[in-house]
Amino acid sequence: MITVENLSMDFTGKAGSAKALSDVSFAISAGEILGIVGKSGAGKTTLLRLLSFQMRPNSGRILIDGEPVDHTTSARALRRIVQQSATVFQGFSLLYNRNVVENVALPLKLRGMSRSQREEKARDLLNFVGLAHRARAYPITLSGGEAQRVAIARALVTDPKILFLDEPTSALDSQTSKDILDLVKRTHQTYGVTIVLVSHQIEVVRYMCDRVLHLEQGRIKRLGPIQKAPQFHVETMEQIWGMPDV
Amino acid sequence: MFDWAFGTWARFGDQIIVGFVETFYMVAVAFSIALVLGTGIGMALSLCSRGGPMASPLLASPLAVVVNIIRSVPFILLLIIMAPVARALIGTAYGIYASMISLSVVGVAIVARLVEQAISDINPQVFHTARSMGVSRFQLVTEFILVEARSPLILGFTSAIISLIAYSTVVGVIAGGGIGYLALQEGFYMWNQPLMWVIILLMVLAVQVIQLLGSALARMVDKKGKSRKS
Numbered sequence: 001m002i003t004v005e006n007l008s009m010d011f012t013g014k015a016g017s018a019k020a021l022s023d024v025s026f027a028i029s030a031g032e033i034l035g036i037v038g039k040s041g042a043g044k045t046t047l048l049r050l051l052s053f054q055m056r057p058n059s060g061r062i063l064i065d066g067e068p069v070d071h072t073t074s075a076r077a078l079r080r081i082v083q084q085s086a087t088v089f090q091g092f093s094l095l096y097n098r099n100v101v102e103n104v105a106l107p108l109k110l111r112g113m114s115r116s117q118r119e120e121k122a123r124d125l126l127n128f129v130g131l132a133h134r135a136r137a138y139p140i141t142l143s144g145g146e147a148q149r150v151a152i153a154r155a156l157v158t159d160p161k162i163l164f165l166d167e168p169t170s171a172l173d174s175q176t177s178k179d180i181l182d183l184v185k186r187t188h189q190t191y192g193v194t195i196v197l198v199s200h201q202i203e204v205v206r207y208m209c210d211r212v213l214h215l216e217q218g219r220i221k222r223l224g225p226i227q228k229a230p231q232f233h234v235e236t237m238e239q240i241w242g243m244p245d246v
Numbered sequence: 247m248f249d250w251a252f253g254t255w256a257r258f259g260d261q262i263i264v265g266f267v268e269t270f271y272m273v274a275v276a277f278s279i280a281l282v283l284g285t286g287i288g289m290a291l292s293l294c295s296r297g298g299p300m301a302s303p304l305l306a307s308p309l310a311v312v313v314n315i316i317r318s319v320p321f322i323l324l325l326i327i328m329a330p331v332a333r334a335l336i337g338t339a340y341g342i343y344a345s346m347i348s349l350s351v352v353g354v355a356i357v358a359r360l361v362e363q364a365i366s367d368i369n370p371q372v373f374h375t376a377r378s379m380g381v382s383r384f385q386l387v388t389e390f391i392l393v394e395a396r397s398p399l400i401l402g403f404t405s406a407i408i409s410l411i412a413y414s415t416v417v418g419v420i421a422g423g424g425i426g427y428l429a430l431q432e433g434f435y436m437w438n439q440p441l442m443w444v445i446i447l448l449m450v451l452a453v454q455v456i457q458l459l460g461s462a463l464a465r466m467v468d469k470k471g472k473s474r475k476s
C-alpha cells in the first residue's frame with residue numbers, strides 16, 4: 001500500500017547539516033500495525049512526517065498504491081492524499097481556543113461539512129474514546145490522558161486509511177498508557193485502519209505491533225515481525241526479534 | 247476646586263467635543279486601513295520569513311525593510327515627507343484628510359509588526375497540526391492562525407489604536423484638526439493652561455477606557471490562559 005524508496009532527509013541549520021534519515025526503504029501493507037523504534041534522535045519523527053507528507057524528503061520517494069508522490073504531484077492532489085491519513089503527535093497538539101468537540105470536528109470543518117453534521121460525527125468519536133462528557137471543555141482543562149484521547153478522536157473523525165501515532169503514550173503514566181494503547185487496538189479492530197506507531201518503549205511496540213522497524217542514526221537497523229510470546233521477557237531492543245541478532 | 251475646569255468647559259466645551267470627534271474619526275479611518283493592510287503585511291512578514299511555513303525570503307525581506315523604515319522615521323517628519331503624497335491623492339497637504347493618510351501609513355507599519363510578533367509567538371505545533379490535516383493556505387490563516395493568536399492580536403490592535411491616538415495629536419502642525427490641534431492652538435500658542443489640562447485629562451480617560459475594553463475582550467476570547475469550568 002505504501003512503498004518507501006531510498007528516503008533521505010537532512011536538516012541544514014546554523015550548526016551545520018544533520019542527517020536525520022539516510023537511504024531508508026521499506027513497505028507498509030494495508031491493515032497492519034507497524035512499529036517504529038529507535039533511540040532519541042534516530043529519525044523516527046522525521047520518518048513519520050515524511051510518510052504523512054508534512055514535509056518533503058531531500059531524496060527518495062514514497063509511492064501510494066504504486067503511484068509515486070513527488071514534486072510533480074499538484075498541491076491539490078497532495079492535500080487529498082494528506083487528508084487520507086491522520087496524525088496523533090508526540091506531545092500536546094490540541095488547539096487551545098477551541099473546545100473538545102470543536103477540536104475533534106475541525107478536520108471535517110476543513111472539508112466543508114456543515115456544523116450539525118460534523119458535531120454529530122465528533123460526538124460519536126468522543127463516545128468511542130469515552131470523553132463525551134467533556135465535549136464542551138477547553139483543552140487547558142484536560143489531563144494528559146484525556147488530551148491524548150481527544151487527539152485520537154480527532155484523528156479518527158475523517159475515517160483515515162492510515163493513522164500515524166508519534167509516541168502517543170510517552171508522557172503518560174503506565175495505567176493511562178495501557179488505556180490509550182487498548183484504545184488504539186480497539187480502533188484497529190473497529191475501523192481496520194493501518195497504523196504506524198512510533199515509540200522508544202520496547203514494551204509498547206511489543207504489546208501493539210505485528211512488525212517493527214528499528215531505526216538507528218537514520219538508517220534501518222532491522223525490520224521484521226517480532227516475538228510476541230508473553231513469557232519471553234525483553235530488556236533490550238535486540239531481544240524483541242525473538243532470537244539473537246546475527 | 248475644579249472651577250477652572252468648569253470655566254474652561256463652558257467656554258471651550260463645543261470645541262473640545264468637535265476635537266475629540268475629529269480625532270476619533272481620523273484614528274478610526276487610519277486604524278481600519280491599518281487593520282486590513284497591516285494584518286496582511288504582518289502575516290506575510292512572519293509566514294514568508296526564512297523557516298516560516300510559507301518561506302519566501304525574497305518577499306519577506308524587502309517588506310521588513312520598508313516597515314522598519316516607516317517605523318524609524320519620526321512621525322512629525324513623516325507628516326512632512328507625506329505632504330506631496332497627500333497633495334497628489336486628495337489635492338491638499340493640510341487638514342484632517344491629509345492627516346489620515348500619514349496616520350494610515352504609520353498605522354500599517356505598527357500593526358504589521360504587532361501581527362508578525364503575535365504569529366511568531368504561535369506554538370509551532372499548531373502549524374504541524376494544520377499541515378497534517380491538509381489545509382489550504384487560506385484555511386491555515388482563518389482556522390488556525392486567527393483563532394489561536396486572537397488574544398495577542400486583540401491586545402496588539404488595542405495598543406495600535408492607542409499609539410495612533412498619540413500620533414494624531416501631532417497632526418496639529420499640518421492643521422490636521424482633532425483634539426491635538428486644539429491643544430496646540432489654544433493650549434500652547436495661546437497659553438491656555440487650564441484647557442490643556444482638561445484635554446490631557448480627557449485623553450488619559452479615553453486611553454484608559456480603550457485599554458480596559460481591549461484587555462477585557464482579549465481575556466474573554468482566550469481559552470488558553472487559565473482553567474475554566476466546562
Ligand SMILES: Nc1ncnc2c1ncn2[C@@H]1O[C@H](COP(=O)(O)OP(=O)(O)OP(=O)(O)O)[C@@H](O)[C@H]1O
Pocket residue numbers: 011012013018019020038039040041042043044045046047090200
Ligand atoms: N526541523 C528540524 N531542524 C533541524 N534538525 C532537525 C529537525 N527535525 C529533526 N532534526 C534532527 O534530525 C534528527 C532526527 O530527529 P527526529 O525528531 O526524527 O528524532 P526522533 O527519533 O523522533 O527522536 P525522539 O525520540 O527524541 O522524538 C535529530 O538529530 C534532530 O536533531
Ligand SMILES: [Mg+2]
Pocket residue numbers: 044045046090166
Ligand atoms: Mg520524535
